[in-house]
Amino acid sequence: MSAAPLPPDEEGRLRALRRSGLLDSAPDPSFDDFTRLAAFICDTPIALVSLVDADRQWFKSKVGLDVAETPRGDAFCAHAILERGVTMVPDSHADPRFADNPLVQHEPKIRFYAGAPLVTPEGYALGTLCVIDRKPRTLEKAQLEALQALARQVVTYVELRMRTGDLDRSTRELERTQLASRTASRAVQSLLNLQRAIFDGANHAIVACAPEGTILSFNKAAARMLGYEASEVVGSASLTLFHDPKEMVRRARELSEELGQPIEPGFETFSAKARRGVPDEREWSLVRKDGTSFPALSTVTALKDQAGQLTGFVELAQDITERKQVEQMKNEFVSIVSHELRTPLTSIRGALGLLEGGVLGDLSAEAKEMIAIARQNSDRLIRLINDILDLDKIEAGKMELVHTRLDAGELARAALEGIRAYADTASVELRASVPDKLALFGDRDRLLQVLTNLLSNAIKFSPAQGVVTLRAEAVGANLRFSIADSGPGIPEHQRNLLFRKFQQLDASDTRRKGGTGLGLAISKAIVEQHRGRIWIESVPGKGAVFFFELPRRALQQQTSPGALPAPNGPRVLVVEDDIDLQAVVLQTLASVGFRAEGAGSLAEARERLQLFRPDAVLLDLALPDGSGLDLLEEMRRDPRTAEVPVLVVSGTQRALAGPGGSEPGAPQLVDWVVKPFQETQLVTALRRALRREGAAQVLLVDDDERARELLGAHLATLGVTALHAPDVASAAAMLLARAPDLVLLGMPEAGAELLTALGNYQRETGRATPLLLYGDRELSAEDKRRSAPSSIKNLPKGAGTQEEFLRAVRDLVTQLEPATRRQGP
Amino acid sequence: MLLERVLLVDDEPDIRRIGQVSLQAVGRLKVWLASSGAEALELARAEKPDAILLDVMMPEMDGPACLAQLKASPETKDIPVLFMTAKVQTQEVERYLSMGAVGVIRKPFDPMTLAQDIRSLLDADEQRRAR
Numbered sequence: 029m030s031a032a033p034l035p036p037d038e039e040g041r042l043r044a045l046r047r048s049g050l051l052d053s054a055p056d057p058s059f060d061d062f063t064r065l066a067a068f069i070c071d072t073p074i075a076l077v078s079l080v081d082a083d084r085q086w087f088k089s090k091v092g093l094d095v096a097e098t099p100r101g102d103a104f105c106a107h108a109i110l111e112r113g114v115t116m117v118p119d120s121h122a123d124p125r126f127a128d129n130p131l132v133q134h135e136p137k138i139r140f141y142a143g144a145p146l147v148t149p150e151g152y153a154l155g156t157l158c159v160i161d162r163k164p165r166t167l168e169k170a171q172l173e174a175l176q177a178l179a180r181q182v183v184t185y186v187e188l189r190m191r192t193g194d195l196d197r198s199t200r201e202l203e204r205t206q207l208a209s210r211t212a213s214r215a216v217q218s219l220l221n222l223q224r225a226i227f228d229g230a231n232h233a234i235v236a237c238a239p240e241g242t243i244l245s246f247n248k249a250a251a252r253m254l255g256y257e258a259s260e261v262v263g264s265a266s267l268t269l270f271h272d273p274k275e276m277v278r279r280a281r282e283l284s285e286e287l288g289q290p291i292e293p294g295f296e297t298f299s300a301k302a303r304r305g306v307p308d309e310r311e312w313s314l315v316r317k318d319g320t321s322f323p324a325l326s327t328v329t330a331l332k333d334q335a336g337q338l339t340g341f342v343e344l345a346q347d348i349t350e351r352k353q354v355e356q357m358k359n360e361f362v363s364i365v366s367h368e369l370r371t372p373l374t375s376i377r378g379a380l381g382l383l384e385g386g387v388l389g390d391l392s393a394e395a396k397e398m399i400a401i402a403r404q405n406s407d408r409l410i411r412l413i414n415d416i417l418d419l420d421k422i423e424a425g426k427m428e429l430v431h432t433r434l435d436a437g438e439l440a441r442a443a444l445e446g447i448r449a450y451a452d453t454a455s456v457e458l459r460a461s462v463p464d465k466l467a468l469f470g471d472r473d474r475l476l477q478v479l480t481n482l483l484s485n486a487i488k489f490s491p492a493q494g495v496v497t498l499r500a501e502a503v504g505a506n507l508r509f510s511i512a513d514s515g516p517g518i519p520e521h522q523r524n525l526l527f528r529k530f531q532q533l534d535a536s537d538t539r540r541k542g543g544t545g546l547g548l549a550i551s552k553a554i555v556e557q558h559r560g561r562i563w564i565e566s567v568p569g570k571g572a573v574f575f576f577e578l579p580r581r582a583l584q585q586q587t588s589p590g591a592l593p594a595p596n597g598p599r600v601l602v603v604e605d606d607i608d609l610q611a612v613v614l615q616t617l618a619s620v621g622f623r624a625e626g627a628g629s630l631a632e633a634r635e636r637l638q639l640f641r642p643d644a645v646l647l648d649l650a651l652p653d654g655s656g657l658d659l660l661e662e663m664r665r666d667p668r669t670a671e672v673p674v675l676v677v678s679g680t681q682r683a684l685a686g687p688g689g690s691e692p693g694a695p696q697l698v699d700w701v702v703k704p705f706q707e708t709q710l711v712t713a714l715r716r717a718l719r720r721e722g723a724a725q726v727l728l729v730d731d732d733e734r735a736r737e738l739l740g741a742h743l744a745t746l747g748v749t750a751l752h753a754p755d756v757a758s759a760a761a762m763l764l765a766r767a768p769d770l771v772l773l774g775m776p777e778a779g780a781e782l783l784t785a786l787g788n789y790q791r792e793t794g795r796a797t798p799l800l801l802y803g804d805r806e807l808s809a810e811d812k813r814r815s816a817p818s819s820i821k822n823l824p825k826g827a828g829t830q831e832e833f834l835r836a837v838r839d840l841v842t843q844l845e846p847a848t849r850r851q852g853p
Numbered sequence: 854m855l856l857e858r859v860l861l862v863d864d865e866p867d868i869r870r871i872g873q874v875s876l877q878a879v880g881r882l883k884v885w886l887a888s889s890g891a892e893a894l895e896l897a898r899a900e901k902p903d904a905i906l907l908d909v910m911m912p913e914m915d916g917p918a919c920l921a922q923l924k925a926s927p928e929t930k931d932i933p934v935l936f937m938t939a940k941v942q943t944q945e946v947e948r949y950l951s952m953g954a955v956g957v958i959r960k961p962f963d964p965m966t967l968a969q970d971i972r973s974l975l976d977a978d979e980q981r982r983a984r
Contacts, residue, residue: 367939370939370960370961371865371868371939371960372867373961374865374868374871374939374960374961374962375865375867375868375871377961377963377964378868378871378872378875378961378962378964379871379964381875381963381964381965382871382874382875382878382879382964382965384965385879385964385965387874387875387878387879387964387965388874388878406961410961430947738918741921741922741925742917742918742921744921744924744925
């Protein structure tokens with residue numbers, strides 16, 4: 029016997045068979061009708077609908093046979109599906125293909141077989157409709173045709189059955205979908221309700237806006253906080269409505285620096301960070317409809333659709349007035365307590381120091397030990413108070429950084445020098461790798477404090493004979509310091525904790541290592557105030573590396589208090605080839621009301637002199653295309669520039685003999701500032717250069733003669749001339765006669781009157797004179813408004829100490845007159 | 854410069870006493886004590902000390918006001934003045950210097966080195982002037 033070969037399309041045929049869903053399906057009377065009909069037409073005892081599966085034939089319907097399936101190898105039908113017409117075997121005994129077939133030899137003892145293939149519309153023969161007899165015979169032509177016709181009907185029925193099934197399934201699918209969508213829409217609705225409840229019930233103002241800023245929704249808390257109704261702002265106003273324009277300008281400047289590209293003040297100021305995928309959380313003063321403002325903590329987040337397309341922004345803001353007040357109270361408390369603590373500590377520390385030093389006679393060894401313990405602990409208490417005060421100042425934003433140009437190498441050397449004794453005691457070796465000529469701007473003392481802190485920590489946690497390495501390198505626009513130790517290292521989860529207050533890895537460390545637990549928190553605060561960041565990398569067991577990175581061009585402080593706003597301020601040309609330094613000077617001058625332009629070379633300076641026509645020149649002597657002294661010569665020969673005051677900024681002390689101004693027609697070489705200089709020093713010198721009329725004059729208006737004299741004596745030490753006026757009438761006369769640089773008023777009740785006098789004076793002469801008011805009453809908002817544009821400071825008598833008052837006077841005067849000690853010869 | 858006679862001005866009696874012991878016993882100096890700015894002005898005029906150690910925070914006349922008065926009088930304007938302060942900010946120190954003080958001693962001070970610290974500050978100032 030020989031098994032039938034596989035049809036060429038066997039794979040597709042089997043797929044079609046599976047798809048039909050007939051295999052192993054439940055009995056179906058329709059199929060039985062076909063087989064009964066076939067047996068009747070062909071007059072055979074057996075008729076089957078046989079489906080040829082991969083390794084068997086399975087009978088969907090059968091007449092005269094009781095098996096469900098037989099192996100495919102034995103199947104007559106496996107042969108029949110190879111044909112498209114009827115396959116007939118009249119006598120199996122006479123056919124070599126089937127003579128020894130088990131189905132021939134044994135039950136059902138097939139002698140005769142005729143099978144019509146069941147061919148689908150795609151052309152696959154799924155099986156056969158076949159008739160079988162136990163004796164040899166043949167079929168009439170009509171019977172053959174009928175068998176074929178019946179086979180076609182079987183296929184048609186199979187197809188029909190399949191489509192009905194599909195339809196059923198589709199219907200069921202549809203029903204399921206409908207149900208799901210009903211459930212979903214209920215869920216969506218309840219989610220929307222929830223959102224609405226959160227939106228309106230929240231204590232945060234929630235304002236959503238379109239990508240360009242138009243407000244799209246405005247919740248109840250926002251209405252409550254800001255005083256607008258949703259209907260007044262939705263669809264018409266922009267988010268910028270609630271923000272202080274001045275604050276926006278400041279923030280835009282910071283952001284431009286931070287992101288390295290210009291950010292316009294306005295909506296972009298809020299959205300720039302969020303647009304870049306960073307939620308922007310910060311404190312703002314929000315402005316109410318009535319013009320009053322309050323501090324708020326606000327977060328701006330970008331909204332995106334599923335495709336990642338920007339659809340708008342949402343601002344979440346929280347009124348933090350109360351928090352601010354509490355903070356303020358806490359800060360004042362800390363500051364007062366710390367100061368009060370220092371006074372008794374000075375006595376304790378002093379008394380112990382004298383005893384320990386043996387000044388008052390010898391002590392027993394035990395007494396000496398006890399005194400030493402007391403002295404060491406009072407030292408620790410002092411350190412702790414210093415640290416708390418420091419941190420408090422930084423956190424309250426009261427620590428003003430004095431930015432100067434610094435050299436990383438010099439800074440590193442100073443830090444190492446200061447800590448060397450400690451390293452020697454601990455037997456730890458200090459190494460440094462700091463390249464030359466790496467400049468940065470920052471507060472020297474504060475950065476030194478950070479380096480000292482980190483070095484001292486590194487030494488503290490290094491074993492004897494360990495090594496601590498200090499490195500500095502430029503990384504892009506930043507300067508990166510790193511301090512590596514050979515200590516036990518720091519597990520990852522503890523690294524960020526370290527920068528919190530009073531955090532040490534092991535609480536017992538505080539006592540064992542003698543630290544205050546504030547050093548790293550202070551370092552972090554200082555680094556962040558320099559707009560830098562600090563972090564730790566460590567492999568436990570192999571030491572830790574503390575990094576901090578600062579922008580090499582630190583941002584300048586805001587305009588100092590008391591600075592005169594001068595939109596049409598004097599023009600200053602800054603001739604300086606060091607781009608970093610030039611930028612800082614320009615920014616400094618701009619921040620205090622000058623209109624400043626830069627020139628990097630002699631050639632550029634000549635051009636700017638003609639076009640920009642400065643009122644004063646800041647001149648660096650070492651320029652790439654020659655000496656600044658040449659420019660000074662040229663200026664002196666040109667009548668147009670001969671009168672312009674020049675302030676020389678040089679790395680060396682003054683080299684010229686006598687002031688240049690002594691020669692007729694010479695540009696006035698008015699001052700000589702030695703680098704590195706502090707910005708305030710420069711501004712002071714520049715102001716003096718521009719004033720050109722001698723010492724600053726301060727008009728004291730007070731009916732208390734003793735007060736005037738006391739203040740006058742104090743001002744005299746600053747080289748300032750005091751003019752006296754006991755009342756507003758004589759003050760007005762004095763204004764016109766002497767044109768003072770600053771007016772101090774000690775009679776607040778005369779404030780409004782004096783402001784009127786100052787306003788008249790300004791209209792007549794164009795001179796805006798700053799006014800410092802001290803007394804027990806604040807100026808009214810109306811008075812302040814009238815005082816614009818001259819600047820005004822108000823020091824209520826009850827709120828400040830005498831020292832604070834004198835400091836404010838000094839600060840204002842310092843801007844008028846250079847401090848005598850710090851200038852060149 | 855030769856430092857032999859010092860006027861110590863502080864409103865806290867304990868600190869005056871400790872300063873006195875320190876300057877006398879350790880520093881071998883002659884010490885006058887004043888408990889207020891007014892008293893300080895009087896003693897400065899009368900005794901012409903080599904240096905004045907002046908507390909910043911005092912009631913009525915504080916350190917800077919006292920300094921201004923000292924500088925305003927031809928009799929006392931050349932006496933070097935050092936401030937004593939519990940404040941630690943660099944800016945504050947800078948400001949005191951700009952008022953005409955020659956140095957700042959921070960509180961709490963070390964009584965074993967106080968006289969030496971004063972001498973160092975006076976020397977540094979003298980060198981600055983010489984330049």
